[in-house]
Amino acid sequence: MYEVTLIPGDGIGPEITESTRQVIEATGINIKWHMVNAGLNVYENTGVLVPNDLYESLSKNKVALKGPITTPIGSGFRSINVMLRKKYDLYANIRPVKYISGIHSPYKNVDLVIFRENTEGLYAGIEEKINDEQYKSIKIITKKASTRIIHSAFKYASDHNKEKVTVVHKANILKLSDGLFLNTAREISKEYPNIKLEEVIVDNMCMQLVINPSRFEVIVTMNLYGDILSDLCAGLVGGLGVVPGANMGDHMAIFEAVHGSAPDIAGKNIANPTALILSGSMMLDYLGEKEKAKSIVNAVNTVIGNGQWITADLGGTATTKEYTNAIIDLIK
Secondary structure, three states, rough: EEEEEEEOOOOOOOHHHHHHHHHEEEOOOOOEEEEOOOOOHHHHHHHHOOHHHHHHHHHHHHHHHHHOOOOOOOOOOOHHHHHHHHHOOEEEEEEEEOOOOOOOOOOOOEHHHHHHEEEEEEEEEEEEEOOOEEEEEEEEEEEEHHHHHHHHHHEEEEHHHHEEEEEEEEOOOOHHHHHHHHHHHHHOOOOOOOEEEEEEEHHHHHHHHHHHHHOOOOOEEHHHHHHHHHHHHHHOOOOOHOOOEEEOOOOEEEEEOOOOOOOOOOOOOOOOOHHHHHHHHHHHHHHHHHHHHHHHHHHHHHHHHHOOOOOHHHOOOEEEEEHHHHHHHHHO
């Protein structure tokens, strides 16, 4: 039996985490869920953003499935995602981006994975007030963090028979910080002689992804660039609602949907749970339950491909529960 921390989140989070839980259990896997919430609702009710119960559950289980959590913009508390990544050193944000037949998109052959460094860069949050009209943000790039995320990308490429890893940077301008990341990639690539290293400047990368995303297989980059490119790539295959994600470290992994909490549609039974369901499939794969993970992906692909039981954002009329039940029926 596996023990997994379940974080419902805010907005549509509780609905789509319940859908995902039901889909995962339909595979027959034996999971004991430890449900502990965090975020805006918890903060408003208790004054605590992340309760100690959540920290204790994560430390014990080492695996979590997390719904979207509201983060205030411009003021208030910092992102819980950033907080958990830093606390547990979840240095690899991994986002597979793959076209699903049946989704409206001009890009039919997209099948890539983005490895984004998760713990430093501008998202380290080191900011300084110089005066009332001037502020400074400091970008941190280290050899250690660069090495482990780039190693992760090359190892994934090697394990999955990929031929190329693309490193994205701005070393033509940021010669020290981005230069360190790029040079680290060059060093590590020598350990994988059968995998080609491709170097692309970040602004050119955005253009190349829009022109021909199918030429890319594994992309590795720094925190801010990875955040931007991940959303860009999601847009190529139908949006954030169909793209899964994971935050992984050496000893813990948190799987989550990469979209927001959509409070405007919360409780209406119309939210699309695909991204979190596919994140749940990634979790099963991480646990070694590869056949069960594959059964979820196959069921999702079939339901979306048929088009009968898809949610409104995908062009259908089905409710969250109807879509979920269609996937469960196929798995069973």
